[in-house]
Amino acid sequence: MTTAASVHRDLDVARLLTLVERSVVQRLGAALKEDNASIEEWRVLSLLGDGNGHAMIEIAEFAMLPPPTLTKIIDRMVSLTLVHRRVDEADRRRVLVFATDRGRQALEKWTATVERQYNDIVTAIGGEELALLRVLLTRMSARLSQ
Secondary structure (H helix, E strand, C coil): CCCHHHHHHHHCHHHHHHHHHHHHHHHHHHHHHHCCCCHHHHHHHHHHCCCCCEEHHHHHHHHCCCHHHHHHHHHHHHHCCCEEEEECCCCCCCEEEEECHHHHHHHHHHHHHHHHHHHHHHHHHCHHHHHHHHHHHHHHHHHHCC
């Protein structure tokens, strides 16, 4: 017998995605917290680790953060000397953010932490399943963005 609740559960893809996302973020967040870091800080440094300066809007899009939240995170990271701001020479109205040497060192450490957690996730889920999930999510993201 089909009930409204079971139909709703079957159709609630967003809920399933959220459950998986929360589980992965919780694991990564807990591991990074031991390094006195957050997922958002790791994402910011992941972009800035290329050695190029990036505008705040670009960082916000990459880290999937609203600009006011990113500003607070960047302010904290500046105070920890992980990043620094500099006026863009090509467009003096724009400020670019760069990783410092200390930021690049933190990125190495934090990435190793994330890699360990990723390996645990692969072990829990299975490599084939995770690869399939990645393909499906990438395909869904591309199709839904059209």
